[in-house]
Structures are given as C-alpha cells and as structure tokens.
Amino acid sequence: MVRFKKRYLVVEVVPKKRRGFNWKGLQEAIVLAVKKMHGDFGVGATSSGFRVKYQNKMTLMAFISAARGPHRLVASALPFITEVGGQPATVHSLYLAGCMRHAFIFLKNHHLKKLKEMEKHISPSERKKWKSELPAASR
Template identity: 40%
Template sequence: MVRFKNRYITVEIVCPFVSEDKPLHLKPKIFHDTLLSKIQLLHGDFGVAAVTNGFLTKYCNENTRIAIIRSRHGPHRFVTSSLPFITKIGKLDVKLNTLHVGATLKHSFKFIEKHQRAYLDSMWSKLKTDEERQKLEAAVLDYTKTDVAINIENIA
C-alpha cells in the first residue's frame, strides 16, 4: 500500500477595493477553478494533470480572507508558483499571498488560529459593543467554511 503525501497551502486573499470590515463574497468553487485555469496557462496540460489528483479547496473564510488548498506533495510546487500570478477571481481584483505550506491540516489550522487571533486583536479596537465582538470572533474562528460539493466532486 502506498501512502500519498499532501501539502496544505494557506493563502491570504488581499482585495484592495473591498474594505476589511466587510466579508469578501468568494465561493471556493470559483477560487478552485481560477487556480486550475492559471496552472493550465503557466504549466500547461502536464501541470494540470499533475495537480488535479488530490487538489481540493479545503477551507475558505470570507471574513478573514484566508483559504487552504490541498495538493499532492511534488505537484504542490505548480500550485505555489501559480498563486502570485492570479490577479482576478471572478469579478474581484485580488492579490494572493502564500502564508504557510504545511504537511498536515492540523498544523495549518494551528497557524491560521495564531494568524486570526492577531487579526481579532486588531479588529476589536474598532468595535464598540461586546455583541459585535462576539459575532466577529465566531465568524473569524469558524473552521467549517468549506464547500463540500466541490470536495465530493473531486474526491471521486
């Protein structure tokens, strides 16, 4: 039996035209398809064929603008080399920053938790009531924002 190694790429989505206090309306399916089309453009059919097996968008948070992409070890280099060249996702002008590349999803979530705690500390000073703070904390620390439909499509 062969064990397949994966890499989890944590990406920050920077959108200069949408203010940081508003959620970024971005579907994981659009993000996934945009990334595959950019890999096709840069690395051709070989890059897409290498990346497609095991390629998933595992997590996408609209509030903190962070996404996790799963890719196989080896072809993950095609993904990470294509990320800086993405300037548009759907109708949004964006810039993607690679924050972390990890071997396990657990370590990626640990990194995201540290990153999002820093984000919460900076945003709490702008909020006035405790209710607003609790809503923001619940939205930021929600790790269930994943589109299960595209993940099921790609697993089969």
Template identity: 35%
Template sequence: MVRLKHRYFLIRLVFDDQKFGHNIEPYQIYGRIKNAVETIHGDHGLACVDVSLSVKYINVYTNIVLIKTRRQFHRLVWSSLPFITYVTENLGKRPKKIPCFLHTLHVGGSIRSCQKFLIKYHRKKLDSILDQCSTPGEKRRVKKSIESASLETEDPGKNSEEESSGSD
C-alpha cells in the same frame, strides 16, 4: 501500498477594496488555480495537479483559503499562485470579476498544522478585523466564522470526571 502525502496551503485573498464578505465559492478558487497552473505549466502541469487539487476551507470574512494538493506537485501550484489576479464573485445572473492577489501564509503537511498557524494568525489580526465591521451583527458573524476555524479543545473537567468514575 504507498501512502500519498499532501501539502496544504493557507492563503489569504487580498482585495483592492478591503471589503470583506465577498460571495466567493470554493469552486471559483479551484477554477482560478487550475487556469493559472495550465497557463504557467501547460497540459502536463494541469494533469499532475488536477488529480489531487481541492479547496478544503474558505472564510469569506477573513478571506482565508485552505488548499490541498499532493506533495509531489505542490511546487507547481505554489509557483502558479502569484499569477491569479482576480476571482469571480456570484451576484445573481452576472458574475463580477474582483481584482485580488493571493498571499501564501503557511505551507504545511497537515490540516492540523495549518489550523494551529491559523489560530495564531487570527489572534494577531482579530482587533483589526473587528474594527472594519460596521454593525454588531457583522461582528458576531466574523467572531463565529473565526471560532469555526479554531481547534476544538476538550474540557479539562470532563476528563477528570471520566477517570474518577472509571476507577470506582
């Protein structure tokens, strides 16, 4: 068996209104990418990409999206991203089109590499993101959202306790 290799795109949604907290779901991003690939590359491009395309992570406060696709066809997705000009926001019964464009921040071979890049990116942008918050509750939600994207680190004291208890 041959192992399937993937590419992960770390993308920032850039909106005209600079408001964050849009009500955008992963399936809406997925649908916009599929439509763009079909428009640019036709049925063949859509068939190649549709098998493995998925939206793994979306953060509505920082407007970050993580997309997974096969390495063999990642250039089809990558070349179609600039042609996405809007996303649809859920507002009850009437969906609303929000003008935006997708800015590719990082392309990696693993989720971990994208996660490492995202931590560095969030450290640089944290102050400007928190300045845009209007209430303390909103600041807490943004901080919690950013922390959920960061790597889980082990407590260094925990490992030393386990090693000392195992050697007795």
C-alpha cells in the same frame, strides 16, 4: 498500500472590493494560473488531490490541498492570480503545512498576532472592553 501524501497551502485572498466577493471561482482561478504558468503538464500533475478544502469569508483565508510534489506548481502559480470569480483579487501564500491540523494551528497563531497588532492602535477603555469580549483562549 501506500499513503497518498498531501500538502496544504494556507492562503489569504485579498479582493479589491470585499462586498459581493464570490468565492466559487477560487479553484478555477488557481487551475487557470497553473495552466498559464506550467501548461497542460501542470494541470495534469496537480489535478489529483487538488482541492480548496476550507474557505472563511470573514477572514478571507483558504486552505488548498495538493499532492506532495506537484504542490510546488500550485504554489508557484498563486502570485499570478489577478481575479477570482470574475472580480479583481490577489492571493497571498502564507504557510505550507503537512496536515490540516498544523494549518489550523498556524491560522490561530496568525490571527492572534493580528489581534495583538490591532490592540496597539486602540484606546485603553476600548482595549478593556475588547479583552472582556474575547474568549479566554486568545489572551
């Protein structure tokens, strides 16, 4: 028996208005974008193994699972998404991983990098308070 190989796209969903954003339409928005770009062939090729595996409402990150090969069709359609769940939003592709573990490793490093960028813009007293609140793993 042959293993079903997948690829995982790490994406950031950027809504115009963060309050009241509906995540339920992400998978539908991706399918519509694939249909618009690649037609029925694209939808048929990507339908097996395609799924939104992980969504984080706080960080606006998501993992999209797709079969290896047709994952290129999904990735090429992501920049053309203009709304998710009926609300204006854009989708930024950040990373392509071969397994969920590496996608989570990338996500952890991405968040640490963002924290370090934010740290440059705060005062020393706030920085000290902030460091005491962060878990030891992020230092």
